[in-house]
Amino acid sequence: MCIRDRNYLQIALLLLFCFELCRTKATFTVKPKEKLIMFVMPEHCFDTLINKHQISKECFTITLSKGLGMGIILGSVLVKVPQIIKILKSKSADGIAVSSFYPEILMSLLGCGYNIHFNHPFSTYGESAFLFIQNLILVFICWYYSKEVTSIYEIVSVVLSTTLLISLIALDLIPGKVYTFTAFVSLGLLLFARIPQIALNMRNRSTGQLSIITCFLNLAGSLARIYTTLREVSNDTLIISIRTIAASLNGILVLHFFVYKKDAGQQARIKKDT
Numbered sequence: 001m002c003i004r005d006r007n008y009l010q011i012a013l014l015l016l017f018c019f020e021l022c023r024t025k026a027t028f029t030v031k032p033k034e035k036l037i038m039f040v041m042p043e044h045c046f047d048t049l050i051n052k053h054q055i056s057k058e059c060f061t062i063t064l065s066k067g068l069g070m071g072i073i074l075g076s077v078l079v080k081v082p083q084i085i086k087i088l089k090s091k092s093a094d095g096i097a098v099s100s101f102y103p104e105i106l107m108s109l110l111g112c113g114y115n116i117h118f119n120h121p122f123s124t125y126g127e128s129a130f131l132f133i134q135n136l137i138l139v140f141i142c143w144y145y146s147k148e149v150t151s152i153y154e155i156v157s158v159v160l161s162t163t164l165l166i167s168l169i170a171l172d173l174i175p176g177k178v179y180t181f182t183a184f185v186s187l188g189l190l191l192f193a194r195i196p197q198i199a200l201n202m203r204n205r206s207t208g209q210l211s212i213i214t215c216f217l218n219l220a221g222s223l224a225r226i227y228t229t230l231r232e233v234s235n236d237t238l239i240i241s242i243r244t245i246a247a248s249l250n251g252i253l254v255l256h257f258f259v260y261k262k263d264a265g266q267q268a269r270i271k272k273d274t
Contacts, residue, residue: 065231069123076127095208103189108132
């Protein structure tokens with residue numbers, strides 16, 4: 001393993017350690033039984049189902065919502081793995097806008113911090129934690145396989161700012177008013193995260209090394225997340241609005257695979273003939 005590889009590995013381990021502190025901060029006060037009930041269904045619904053073998057319409061819908069939420073979280077563990085594998089197999093980051101992952105990393109962390117601070121159910125935001133880790137991996141491999149040399153200033157800035165934010169969230173040093181403001185900032189970051197990739201696809205008339213599986217899973221997850229948020233955090237209109245816009249932008253990226261499929265085939269034939 002070369003020095004460059006070891007440096008990336010050390011940075012990744014440091015950030016994952018900081019994230020574990022953040023996750024522990026959010027869950028150490030919850031008892032095992034309460035955690036199980038919280039993840040499956042509300043306590044009164046659980047007791048009714050076990051003791052009376054009945055379940056109301058309200059309990060059914062909230063349990064369905066939590067089930068979808070947990071499904072999204074489990075799915076998010078692998079949502080960007082196809083993209084990671086595609087880059088590693090091709091040993092190329094062509095057509096990938098690495099800058100689009102920076103705001104995604106920030107949004108994931110702010111999303112975790114916001115929901116932890118306001119005590120939202122883990123089933124409504126847990127995927128943010130796993131997406132953070134996968135986006136971080138994507139940044140590292142894009143830096144490594146990019147034809148353009150990434151400046152040391154850019155690498156240090158991303159690593160230090162990410163580590164600092166994780167520490168602030170883990171220690172609960174960010175006030176609630178700041179989190180409310182950052183939710184608005186997340187809307188801008190969301191646009192910054194998707195628009196460069198959308199613009200690059202339109203300019204190249206190709207999706208490059210983008211994975212359709214990853215983009216489709218992002219779309220499916222964002223649509224399901226709108227439903228779970230409406231069911232469990234219906235009074236938070238800001239979060240609902242952000243997730244609706246996210247689903248729209250993810251839909252545009254999926255649409256590009258069908259719009260530019262013919263152009264990509266023509267480019268491949270031209271490249272093969274030359």
